[in-house]
Amino acid sequence: xxxxxxxxxxxxxxxxxxxxxxxxxxxxxEERLVPLADELNGILGWIEQLGEVDVAGVEPMTSAxxxxxxxxxxxxxxxxxxxxxxxxxxxxxxxxxxVPRSVE
Amino acid sequence: MSDLTKLxxxxxxxxxxxxxxxxxxxxxxxxDACMEASDLNAFVTTTFEQAxxxxxxxxxxxxxxxxxxxxxxxxxxKDLFCTEGVKTTAGSQILGDFKPPYESSVTTNMKADGMxxxxxxxxxxxxxxxxxxxxxxxxxxxxxxxxxELVPGGSSGGSAAAVAADICxxxxxxxxxxxxxxxASFTGTVGIKPTYGRCSRWGVVAFASSLDQAGPIAKTVKDxxxxxxxxxGYDPKDSTSLNVDNGDWVASCEKSIKGLRIGIPKxxxxxxxxxxxxxxxxxxxxWMKDAGAEIVPVSLPHTKYALPAYYxxxxxxxxxxxxRYDGMRYGTRVDGENLNDTYERTRAAxxxxxxxxxxxxxxxxxxxxxxxxxxxxxxxxxxxxxxDFKNAWETCDALLTPTCPSAPFAIxxxxxxxxxxxLNDIFTVTANLAGLPGISVPAALDxxxxxxxxxxxxxxxxxxxxxxxxxxxxxxxxxxxxPNKWWV
Numbered sequence: 001x002x003x004x005x006x007x008x009x010x011x012x013x014x015x016x017x018x019x020x021x022x023x024x025x026x027x028x029x030e031e032r033l034v035p036l037a038d039e040l041n042g043i044l045g046w047i048e049q050l051g052e053v054d055v056a057g058v059e060p061m062t063s064a065x066x067x068x069x070x071x072x073x074x075x076x077x078x079x080x081x082x083x084x085x086x087x088x089x090x091x092x093x094x095x096x097x098x099v100p101r102s103v104e
Numbered sequence: 105m106s107d108l109t110k111l112x113x114x115x116x117x118x119x120x121x122x123x124x125x126x127x128x129x130x131x132x133x134x135x136d137a138c139m140e141a142s143d144l145n146a147f148v149t150t151t152f153e154q155a156x157x158x159x160x161x162x163x164x165x166x167x168x169x170x171x172x173x174x175x176x177x178x179x180x181x182k183d184l185f186c187t188e189g190v191k192t193t194a195g196s197q198i199l200g201d202f203k204p205p206y207e208s209s210v211t212t213n214m215k216a217d218g219m220x221x222x223x224x225x226x227x228x229x230x231x232x233x234x235x236x237x238x239x240x241x242x243x244x245x246x247x248x249x250x251x252x253e254l255v256p257g258g259s260s261g262g263s264a265a266a267v268a269a270d271i272c273x274x275x276x277x278x279x280x281x282x283x284x285x286x287x288a289s290f291t292g293t294v295g296i297k298p299t300y301g302r303c304s305r306w307g308v309v310a311f312a313s314s315l316d317q318a319g320p321i322a323k324t325v326k327d328x329x330x331x332x333x334x335x336x337g338y339d340p341k342d343s344t345s346l347n348v349d350n351g352d353w354v355a356s357c358e359k360s361i362k363g364l365r366i367g368i369p370k371x372x373x374x375x376x377x378x379x380x381x382x383x384x385x386x387x388x389x390x391w392m393k394d395a396g397a398e399i400v401p402v403s404l405p406h407t408k409y410a411l412p413a414y415y416x417x418x419x420x421x422x423x424x425x426x427x428r429y430d431g432m433r434y435g436t437r438v439d440g441e442n443l444n445d446t447y448e449r450t451r452a453a454x455x456x457x458x459x460x461x462x463x464x465x466x467x468x469x470x471x472x473x474x475x476x477x478x479x480x481x482x483x484x485x486x487x488x489x490x491x492d493f494k495n496a497w498e499t500c501d502a503l504l505t506p507t508c509p510s511a512p513f514a515i516x517x518x519x520x521x522x523x524x525x526x527l528n529d530i531f532t533v534t535a536n537l538a539g540l541p542g543i544s545v546p547a548a549l550d551x552x553x554x555x556x557x558x559x560x561x562x563x564x565x566x567x568x569x570x571x572x573x574x575x576x577x578x579x580x581x582x583x584x585x586x587p588n589k590w591w592v
Contacts, residue, residue, distance in 0.1 A: 012468070017464070020471070023467045023471065024423065024451075024460075024467045025430070025444070026452050026460055027452035039522070043461075043522060046412060047415055047416060049408075050413060053488060055485065055488065058488060059484070059487055060480055060484045061483050061486040062483070063314070064301070065301050065564055070343055087203070088200075088433070089434065090200070090434070091437070097432060100442065101442075
């Protein structure tokens, strides 16, 4: 395997944490960026040892058990549950979810 | 009447069949025991009133001759299984007061078989933890208390504590890296994770879908077989559900293991493991020999890479699964300046630190430029680990290992050190990565009087052999110790 571009030597920095947090849709306060980088580096550094394993010619596992993906008829099996579906919404109105404006 | 909470599930079912007591009496005894045990914090939500109503309905069914395989048995459900109309939290704040309008397939099966549900059991948040300390509903305390309060293991800590304390006859649990077997070992109970695909994942809050598997925590090996037989079965609503019949698991628990080849993987001896665990493992080997098994040394050379591979695959899948918690359709919403800010503040407020850490790790290992080096590499290592087991099956029928590298530890001791915490699952996580069945059986007390478990790992879909070996182990170990009821 080619060595990961980052690792214990380089590590993730505060700027990378900011980027990961944004991709993860997690709000992180400015002062938490460096401590989080340290935590993540601790874990990522430990994970690096996977690079030692010879995986030449090995297929990545895609299923924990040997089975074929099942197919079913393309038919409606469920539905008409609008009120059930909306019952747990933080906000709803007249059969719709109420969400923040997403298009200006 | 003698204390009905001391019964095994098997004996309780038999007692009701013979008419010695009713489900209402049995359920009442367990509700009282649950109320006395509030110091354990085993439950997130109790449903005692519904339980007593269910017990009454159960007694009526039994009178009509319609008793199912769990008829009238008061059980607990890990709060990761959706239960219709009953709050389901996954141990997290982000689900708010979420009341599922549907029932998980596993609990649907159990209710059809006559289960009485006492309530929803505490767990690590989204099942991410090995000590129950990441729950946003407080720590569960291990009934096996010494001078200090000990963790019950995790993530199914509430399930394990409730069964060990005799406040539920049995409980559902889930296992992604060891979350059934490790808490079973820590509490002197039996816990089995079946072959991946045996139990439907439909209606179980998802953590890492290629690893998650439901199973029971119970007082005895046979009780665990009775429960698993109800929980397992084909479900078209889960595309990874296996369309195969259950074995005759209850009967298998008493099957002879004469001539069975038990493999002993040399890589499961790890640095820093207490000598008591090695001694117990050696004792387990002797017990298996005495029962007529043949002991075979085997090698699983990629064992040490299982945990690092797991800590790529599981967070990667979790980061994807947990993307659904956006505060729009269910759960709590925290308003921000715009839509993205609302998402970010909702998720930062709703998820605890360990869950956020794993979402970020998962996002990172899946992100452009790192996917091949981390995620793809981990999935290839996973293939290697599965191959190790396939090679071992050429010379043996099942494996015997310790369940955990330690006895239960004090609350707070490892909480700030993620990797030390992760090492709890070193002997259990391999079975998840390879999709294999594994069971923990209580085997002995350590020098401090705390329970230790031994694990049997079997071939895919060969739960029959796993139950046979576990039954033999249980018989030889004759583990009868119970925690002192300090909580009453």
